[in-house]
């Protein structure tokens with residue numbers, strides 16, 4: 001038996017934000033970060049909700065990689081205000097914080113660390129969750145994952161609950177059109193990595209496949225244009241839709257070793273999540289092809305690679321990934337991301353240890369040993385092909 005979880009309503013396309021003006025409810029609580037407020041997005045959302053006849057309270061203090069402290073503060077404010085709508089507005093951090101605050105608001109008897117997939121939360125007695133992503137990357141609007149940093153700031157707690165999948169998602173292409181090119185490129189690589197890894201995972205299924213393969217096609221088709229011409233509403237809309245589809249896919253399948261390695265690298269060096277996983281994606285594909293070459297052949301086929309046999313298809317896919325990265329200015333190795341060799345060498349043991357303890361390692365298509373991880377990191381540092 002398998003359960004596919006998804007948001008109930010997806011509102012997408014130009015002017016999707018207009019949907020807010022007709023949302024029915026009494027009190028809406030917006031959760032966002034300062035940068036989104038500075039761009040004027042929070043006030044625009046607030047105005048629309050006021051026009052819908054609601055009272056609105058704004059909590060715009062969510063930091064990147066939100067802490068338990070922030071979540072507790074937001075939940076306390078919700079308990080005073082008694083909203084019947086929670087609006088998560090921003091990138092993955094704001095949406096994740098909104099999910100966690102909402103859970104504590106509904107269940108004041110709980111603490112953040114108690115959230116887990118086996119706990120019956122009984123949400124939606126007080127309010128529902130609406131998410132509005134402003135970047136096209138994390139896919140958090142479609143997933144049941146909630147990532148919050150522990151009080152010491154060292155551990156990212158993954159707090160999954162199927163009940164925390166939003167009720168409504170609004171995908172307005174105007175919002176990601178405000179992203180600068182570098183952020184567009186990095187978040188775009190995250191979308192591609194989510195969908196390729198979901199498509200190859202041991203937990204893949206017919207439903208996750210459908211969203212993953214479409215997301216992959218959209219990324220190859222539209223990411224270069226979204227990067228080159230940020231105001232292209234068509235490219236922004238396609239990437240925004242792809243991001244949600246990729247979130248849907250990996251939330252109902254799983255990511256793989258590019259994420260295990262990417263989380264490791266991101267914990268030890270100041271490199272964004274999207275750039276980290278994007279660096280490791282081709283290496284992980286080449287490594288995993290020993291077990292799931294057929295899956296990569298299907299991806300190659302979907303993006304229009306011409307090939308005479310499976311090996312050519314795999315080469316064509318790797319070449320297409322390389323070309324995509326070149327077009328959007330993303331590095332193809334850890335060294336080219338600006339990490340000096342001595343710092344990498346000093347961190348290597350820690351990188352391997354962290355990747356080995358990642359939860360996704362056990363369900364990826366080819367499970368690496370510590371020695372394999374060491375070789376993978378080393379190849380990805382210098383930009384060497386995988387031959388083991």
Ligand SMILES: [Zn+2]
Pocket residue numbers: 138190193194259273277
């Ligand atoms: Zn990711």
